[in-house]
Amino acid sequence: MSHLPAATLAGMDVPGPTARLLLRPMTDDDLDDMAALLGDPVVMAHYPRPRTRTEAQAWIDRTRRSYRDHGFGLWVLVDRVTGEFVGDCGLTVQHVDGVDELEVGYHVRPDRQGEGLATEAALAARDFAREVLGATRLIAIIAPQNVASQRVASKIGLGVEKRARYGADQREVLVHAGVP
Numbered sequence: 129m130s131h132l133p134a135a136t137l138a139g140m141d142v143p144g145p146t147a148r149l150l151l152r153p154m155t156d157d158d159l160d161d162m163a164a165l166l167g168d169p170v171v172m173a174h175y176p177r178p179r180t181r182t183e184a185q186a187w188i189d190r191t192r193r194s195y196r197d198h199g200f201g202l203w204v205l206v207d208r209v210t211g212e213f214v215g216d217c218g219l220t221v222q223h224v225d226g227v228d229e230l231e232v233g234y235h236v237r238p239d240r241q242g243e244g245l246a247t248e249a250a251l252a253a254r255d256f257a258r259e260v261l262g263a264t265r266l267i268a269i270i271a272p273q274n275v276a277s278q279r280v281a282s283k284i285g286l287g288v289e290k291r292a293r294y295g296a297d298q299r300e301v302l303v304h305a306g307v308p
Contacts, residue, residue: 141260142203143252149214149245151203151252154191158204161213162188170238171215174271176297194220200261202233205249214240217249219257222269224303225292229267230257234280241276247283254284258308268304269294278302 143151154162159181165171166179166187179187194201202218215236222231232253234246257263267289268281278288286304294301 141199141256143256145208146248146252148208149249149252150206150208151217151249152206153195154188154202154204154216156185156188158188158213159185161204162216165213165215165235165237168238170241171235174274174277176295176299191218200256203253205236205245213237214245215249217246218253219261222267222294224267224269224294225290230261230263230265231267231269232257232281232284232286233268234277246277246280250280250284254308263308266306266308269301270304272300272302278304 142153145151163179163181163184166184167181169178172178191201198221200219202216202220205214205217206212207214215234217234218232220231220233222229232250234250234253236246236249254266257266266286268277268286269292270277270281272291281287281304284306285308286306289303289305292301292303293299
């Protein structure tokens with residue numbers, strides 16, 4: 129079973145710029161920034177553990193496969209004023225309770241958290257899901273203790289739908305869901 133949009137893009141579009149961010153496709157050149165982001169214990173506090181550099185490369189590889197297979201994925205967030213890497217945000221296919229779902233996910237560097245950048249990027253991803261992909265459902269998979277991510281999900285219109293077991297370790301998560 130699947131809650132994914134019926135058609136995906138043949139090419140690779142990205143959401144337009146937001147007030148403070150540019151979203152662009154992730155490339156191998158982003159490895160240093162992605163390894164620092166995914167290896168940071170603050171960013172990864174609600175994951176089983178921070179990721180290694182090799183796992184960050186695998187993250188980039190999965191993201192680029194998603195671009196090819198689905199026409200979307202996670203995008204790099206760049207500060208429009210400074211050009212600095214800020215984090216990643218975008219759409220991924222996740223398998224939850226036997227169903228393929230379209231998920232919005234986001235990670236922001238610790239020194240830029242609390243500025244509303246995750247919400248700004250997640251709103252762009254949500255709108256892309258609705259306007260470009262024609263999605264009728266969007267989820268966010270969030271650890272029950274991750275109050276900040278739950279606030280972002282709420283701000284983009286996703287409410288707690290259920291608790292589920294997720295990932296290789298079958299950890300408990302909250303599935304936030306809504307119409308994009």
